[in-house]
Amino acid sequence: MKKPISSFSAAVETTCPYCGVGCGMTVQTREAGLEGMSEIKVSGSRRHPANYGKLCVKGAAAGETIGFDGRMLHPQIDGRIVGWETALSDVANNFKRIIEEHGPDAVAFYVSGQFLTEDYYVANKLIKGFIGTANIDTNSRLCMASAVAGYKRAFGADTVPCSYEDLEQADLITLVGSNAAWAHPIVYQRIAAAKKARPTMKIVVIDPRRTATCDLADLHLPIRPGCDAALFNGLLAYLSNNEAIDQDYIARHTEGFEAALETAQLGQGDLQQLARDCDVEVDALQTWLDWATQTPKMVTLYSQGVNQSTSGVDKSNAIINCHLATGRIGKVGAGPFSITGQPNAMGGREVGGLANQLAAHMDFNRPEDIERVERFWQAPNMARQNGLKAVDMFQAVADGRIKAIWIMNTNPVASMPDADAVKRALQACDYVVVQDCMQHTDTTAVAKVLLPAATWGETDGAVTNSDRTISIQRRFMAGPENTRPDWWILSQVAERMGWGAAFNYRSAVDIFREHARLSGFENDGARDFDISAFSNITEAEYQQFEPVQWPVNAKAPQGTPRMFTDGRFYTPSGKAQLIAIEPRGPQNRESLETPYVFNTGRVRDQWHTMTRTAKTPKLMAHKDEPYLVMHPDDAQAVGVASGELVLAQNDLGRYVGRVEISDGQRKGDVFAPIHWTSQHASEARVDALIPANVDPISGQPELKHARVSLKPFGAKWYGFILTREPLKMAALQGCHWVKVTGQQFVRYEISGCQSIENAQAWAKQVLAPKEQGSDWLEYGDDGQQRYRAAVLENNRMQSVVFIEPGHDMPSRNWLGSLFADLALDDAQRRSVLAGRASGVKDPGKMICSCFGVGLNTIVEAIRSQELHSVEAIGKALKAGTNCGSCVPELTEILAVELASELSGTEG
Known part of the structure; x- marks a missing residue:
């Protein structure tokens, strides 16, 4: 018998897990009977100085991503589930063995700008102060x-x-x-x-x-x-x-x-x-x-x-x-x-999370800093020189200098340049540990040991945003039973390596307090980062922590909104340095074989490699497939039209994306989004095409600039599948596929270069019902090479497939809506293989994710209600009135419609 649905819990103030803006959130939870957590209500914190109550669509949908589906639920070694004691001892013993045999520089940590500051601090202290190497770097190397x-x-x-x-x-x-x-x-x-x-x-x-x-x-x-x-x-x-x-x-x-x-x-x-x-x-x-x-x-x-x-x-x-x-x-x-890319890239910099930094904004190029940190930590094996930066680190894995690497909360097989080389390096590495909240990523696939980490909402810790504001991410729910905070996992391994006394932390506040003390240790204004005001912070004070901009110390107890107001800098002379700059172009040069500039970047509703954001249909609706933006002249030269598939390739890799044509794209340049991985598409890992060229000073890769050739993908057929259960797509050889999360279904966009008959046979084999009592609806037209089929159980939609020679097929919106129905009525059943129902309007491509407003709905409202401003659209449809992320697209749609109206044509 289920318990009655409870009321919402008291509000918890926390911080968004996404970008470096660092928005404050107010979260409430409600449980429902045996199902456990049934609802998370997220709103913008009105008192947080980053956002004053506003949230973007990713932040507003964060409560929809906290389900345990896809989570890593147990420690694992070689694919076997083990207990925490076995896993922790295995990591400690193997790191100790490799250090004894090959020295401390034979091991490395690769961590994440999504780490909380306390996690970052413990990782940095362990490897630099106790293991004795600075071979720790972070995916912040890739952005900041x-x-x-x-x-x-x-x-x-x-x-x-x-x-x-x-x-x-x-x-x-x-x-x-x-x-x-x-x-x-x-x-x-x-x-x-x-x-x-x-x-x-x-x-x-x-x-x-x-x-x-x-x-x-x-x-x-x-x-x-x-x-x-x-x-x-x-x-x-x-x-x-x-x-x-x-x-x-x-x-x-x-x-x-x-x-x-x-x-x-x-x-x-x-x-x-x-x-x-x-x-x-x-x-x-x-x-x-x-x-x-x-x-x-x-x-x-x-x-x-x-x-x-x-x-x-x-x-x-x-x-x-x-x-x-x-x-x-x-x-x-x-x-x-x-402006920072990640939620805690700056917090990582504060604790020295990069290979060429020491904690509290100290550096290896100053011997007095090394000695100071060594004394503060009472470190027995203090590192004394810079470690390997990210690209060099994975090259060292490839050539065998690094024999053990511990990767935490990041996905380098998808996000590093020359990503396939990184994958090969990790596959050949002696000992790879991956600590993550998700079971299946491109990087967990190449690990020997997997450690399940707690994630946003399940643990406490500090983050620092782009303007130096420190906030707290607070625990508001329990995670899966066997997950643990990252700092706890690191501390437990440290204890098993013999350094338990230095890592005897009971909670995040213990670590934050030590971090604050180090920031003020022998500082006296010589270093910019100083939060010594929190050196004695209590658990209760930590729980009530209000956002504040560092420095926060005796001279600035309320924080510091603006730096360098007195014209004093942190150079030896106290004066800022102007640097003589001789401009240099991108390292990747044009060639006859690769004439196009390949640029990469983010889309509005996705985050990094989509492990969180791809879990909610709301965030998959705006840009649901990998794509390639091309100038009209380039599309004509390559021979592709809008909506078709194009293949970008070079000596390193391949990328397949849906063509988008825009005169806002420079001729000779193309743009592709960074987010899709092997978990969500067959050939859409953009960083597999990016050479590992880096800035000689920072070591940051040139991720925005590669060279590629372009040609039509050459698909002989296109199709889509909607199904309640995920499919194993590897069996469809020679097929390009993209996986999209829907409401109570998974959608696959598919296309292939092999015969359409092979695709039809595969679809029948995979989707046809295996048990009695299911209805198998099927339609085939050999002349036009069209194939459509659907499976119903008790008149409830289970799966549907469409395969045709061209890419212009019915909208997936109406078919997707059938998965929410308990049973189809006769009219719906008759219309399934048509892909549309008479009189049902298609909302079109999603524009406003917050309120689910599609392009066709917006255009119809503009025309029928004679709307002449974005504000008017907002009043009529709510589109653009929440986070505002879609306002630029609404503006463009309105401009096109008004121009069509003036010319007397329909856009």
Whole structure:
């Protein structure tokens, strides 16, 4: 007998598990009888300074992703379920054995920007202080390392100078390599609200693509890929030529200005030449240069388009140079602002989670820092030099120098450059441990030992967002029985390796307290990161922790919203350094064999490798398949049309995606999303095509730029399957497939280069009912080579398959809706193999995920209700009124419809 459904629990304040914006959340839970957790209610925290109650669609749907389906439920060795004691002892004993036989540099940790700060701290302490090597790196190397190195070169420390408030107070915001509308939607919405309140505020987007962020922009500069450093060198020269340099600030607070300016003027001093180099219109370039010259309150917001480059550090410093030369730093509404990709990339930097860092913003290049950390930790085997950065680390795995690697909460077989080489390296490695919350990822598939980790909502810990705000992710539910917090797993292995006294933590607050003490240890203002105000924080105080921007110490007990207000930096001289920048293009050069630039990035509703976001139909609805965006001229040259499949390939790998055609894409460039893995598609791992070229200073890979050839995929047939039970797609040889989560079903989009008869035979074998009592509906047209079939049990939809020569088939929306019905009525049953029911409207491609509003619904409302603004669409359909992520698309749809209306045609 089921218990009655309980009321919602008291609200728990926590932090979003996704991007570096670091939004606060209010979470309530409700249990229902024997099924356990039945509902999680998530809303934006109105008191959190990052979002003030707003959430993007990913954050708003977080409660839909916490089910235990697909979770790793037990420790495993060689595929066998074992107990925790066996697994922990196996890890400890094998690491000890390899260290004794080959030395500490034969082992490595590869961790994650989704680690909580306490997890990061324990991992860093264990490997650097006790195992004795700095071979720990993190997937933050892939997104933030160049920004870190740029800040350190300029300021002497990895210090983000700005606050989100500066974005609202600036008079000019230049976004560089940032599609904030999709990658950081709440920051984008804050900027949009500020511009609505102050229309004179100027927004400039510098990006090779015309992205959703351009909807807000007064000006878009679609520069040639890789020209960011040249562009900002040109700005520095222009500022000097137009007397916008702050000579007093330069003299009192900086060094290196003359050399930086001289280098900038050598190559980028001429406006016409600069426009040609960057491939932008002279008038548009002139406009931006004039705005930047005349606007003291200027923020430059930059992200992966700058960082993921073989010259990412130089690009970062070219941006910073312009702010230092004008004194536009440490002031309200001004500064160079690198916005973080991951929820705790900055927290990882605070504890020294990268191979070339020590904890609390100390470094291996300062012997006194090494000695200080060694004394604080009482470390018996302190590492004394930088470890291997991510790309070098996996190369060391490949050549046998690293014989044991422990991978935690990340998926390098999907996300590292030259991803297939990483996969081969791990397959050949002596000992691979993977610690994750999910059972099936591209990386768990190559592990010897699997350790089940607790995840968001199941454990407590700190995170630090892009503007230095520390918040707490709080536990609000129990995880699967055998999962454990990451810090606990690490501490237990440390104990079995003989260091239990140094890792005798009872809870996350014990670790946070030690982390805070180290930040203030022998500091006295010499280091930027200082949260010593929390050195004695209690469990109760930790549970009531309010978001605050570091430094937080005796001098700044309420935190520090803005850095460098006094013009003092963390360099030996106390002055900021301008760096002479000689721009360099991407390392991957054009060739006859690979003429197209292959650019990669995020989509609006997905996160990283989709292990969480792909679990909810809401987040799969907007962009449900891998795709490739092409300029119309390139699509014509390759011979593909919108909706067809195209194959991108080079010497490293292949990518198959659905063609999207856009004149916002530069000719000669294509764009593909990063999220799909082997768990969700047959050939859509973009990083399998990316060479392992890195920035020489930061070690960050050039993930935004590869070279590929393009050709039609050459499918002889297309199809789709909707089924209640997942299928094993490997059996369909020569087939391209994509897996999509639906409401009570799984959808597969399929296509193949073998004969259509083989596909039909496979579908019959896999889907035909094996038991009596099921209905098998089937339709075949040999002449047109169409095949359709469905399985019903007790008149309830179980599966349906459509296979045809062309890709233009019925919408999946109506068929998908049948899986929610307890039983089909006669009209539905008769319409199944038609794929549509008479009179039923197809909502079309999903635009607003928050409220489930499709393209066809929006277009019909615009036409029938004569809607002439996005606000009017919102009032009529609610679309765009929650997180606002779809507003740029609504704007584009409206513009197309209004243009069609004026021309007297239908769009």
